[in-house]
Amino acid sequence: MKGRSLPRRGLPAAGAALTALVSLAGLTGLAGCSSADASEDRPRLKVTGAFMPQPVGDMASGFLTVTNSGGAPDRLTSVTSDVADDVTIHETVDRRMRQVASFDVPADGELRLERGGSHLMFMGLKKSPKVGGQVSVELRFEKTGPIEVDLPVKEPTYHPTRH
Known part of the structure; x- marks a missing residue:
């Protein structure tokens, strides 16, 4: 060879x-x-800090933070949940609450829905969520696909910065 x-x-x-x-x-x-x-030129969304205080009537509020680590903005346009007939988004300005059509989620920024500020509003509750339970919601955005989130139900006075 x-x-x-x-x-x-x-x-x-x-x-x-x-x-x-x-x-x-x-x-x-x-x-x-x-x-x-x-x-890098698209939104990259992540939801954290979600919760719902236990409602005392037929309405409830929900709070969460949407963080966008992407290079493009997005917009929260609607929210749905099987626990309520109607879920709307509200802002609070000068201690006055009003419904809005959408919320901006800035590029490399965040949308904070928190007590005393912007929030989700659940109207016409079909059942009354109790502490320890969860409420599922679907957040719909202009550019990004829907995101499903479970909001743990907390005591009515719960405030995350105090825990």
């Missing part, structure tokens, strides 16, 4: 195939980089 060489036919075709494979891998790598860059 020593001193023998392999025939050369087929090597040019194999070399061409290898070159094409390397080129294709290089293009795929570039495409991966460009789509990673494009992902």
Whole structure:
């Protein structure tokens, strides 16, 4: 076997195939980089700190924070839940509450729905959520798909900054 060489036919075709494979891998790598860059130009939403104080009547409020780590803004446009006939979004300005059509979720920022400020409003409760239970909601956004969140039901006086 020593001193023998392999025939050369087929090597040019194999070399061409290898070159094409390397080129294709290089293009795929570039495409991966460009789509990673494009992902920075979209919203990336995460919901934290969600809760609902136990309601004392046929209405309830809900609070949470939506953090956007992406490079593009989004907008919370609606909320649904099977616990209420109607779930709306409200802002509070000068201690006055009013319904709004949507809330902005800024790029690299957050939307805070908290006591004394903007919040979810559940009207026409079908059942009265109790402490220790959970209320499921679906948050709908302008750009991002819906996000389902469970709001733990807390005592009526619960305030997260005091715990």
